[in-house]
Amino acid sequence: EAGVTQFPSHSVIEKGQTVTLRCDPISGHDNLYWYRRVMGKEIKFLLHFVKESKQDESGMPNNRFLAERTGGTYSTLKVQPAELEDSGVYFCASSQQGSGTEAFFGQGTRLTVV
Amino acid sequence: GESVGLHLPTLSVQEGDNSIINCAYSNSASDYFIWYKQESGKGPQFIIDIRSNMDKRQGQRVTVLLNKTVKHLSLQIAATQPGDSAVYFCAERWPGSYIPTFGRGTSLIVHP
Numbered sequence: 001e002a003g004v005t006q007f008p009s010h011s012v013i014e015k016g017q018t019v020t021l022r023c024d025p026i027s028g029h030d031n032l033y034w035y036r037r038v039m040g041k042e043i044k045f046l047l048h049f050v051k052e053s054k055q056d057e058s059g060m061p062n063n064r065f066l067a068e069r070t071g072g073t074y075s076t077l078k079v080q081p082a083e084l085e086d087s088g089v090y091f092c093a094s095s096q097q098g099s100g101t102e103a104f105f106g107q108g109t110r111l112t113v114v
Numbered sequence: 115g116e117s118v119g120l121h122l123p124t125l126s127v128q129e130g131d132n133s134i135i136n137c138a139y140s141n142s143a144s145d146y147f148i149w150y151k152q153e154s155g156k157g158p159q160f161i162i163d164i165r166s167n168m169d170k171r172q173g174q175r176v177t178v179l180l181n182k183t184v185k186h187l188s189l190q191i192a193a194t195q196p197g198d199s200a201v202y203f204c205a206e207r208w209p210g211s212y213i214p215t216f217g218r219g220t221s222l223i224v225h226p
Contacts (some may be wrong), residue, residue, distance in 0.1 A: 030157050033212075045216075048212060059160070095212065104160070105157030
């Protein structure tokens with residue numbers, strides 16, 4: 001069974017540019033989450049999809065971040081325009097329906113804004 | 115807001131020793147706790163979990179202890195191996211929530 005995959009694994013962009021991160025969850029997982037870890041700090045929740053619907057986006061830092069999940073399958077997280085403080089590792093995770101199930105994480109996308 | 119925290123950012127141990135990683139959580143209503151291991155270049159990997167109606171749970175070489183009185187969680191790793199070197203995160207989940215809330219992480223370094 002394929003795990004959660006994220007693309008790209010690394011991205012270096014200039015301040016003001018746009019970057020789009022992609023996450024392919026495990027097939028059949030309705031729940032999809034985005035998290036971010038800034039150097040040396042905790043892994044912060046960004047948002048949660050249930051199928052194609054945003055269930056909770058309370059962790060999104062500002063309106064420069066836009067997440068979508070077309071058809072309830074893969075998800076994208078766009079940062080536009082990117083700022084220096086957006087640098088970090090962005091993780092995606094997915095889980096099956098039901099709150100008592102384990103979330104599986106992708107390998108993350110390391111974003112560096114210069 | 116409430117958050118999960120860790121007492122020690124770095125823990126160094128000798129191969130073969132037992133390791134104990136501690137975590138303090140703030141939300142007394144949390145009903146589910148998870149320990150994750152993150153190796154370099156990889157995402158967090160589930161190690162073991164425990165529900166709030168338990169105080170101890172054992173896995174293969176790992177044991178999680180939950181003390182709800184003082185809101186404390188620990189991960190014990192027996193006979194630590196170099197492959198255990200990683201950053202360990204504890205996470206909590208609030209009742210009815212799907213979303214793990216992570217703490218800062220503890221870096222475990224195992225010396226051969």
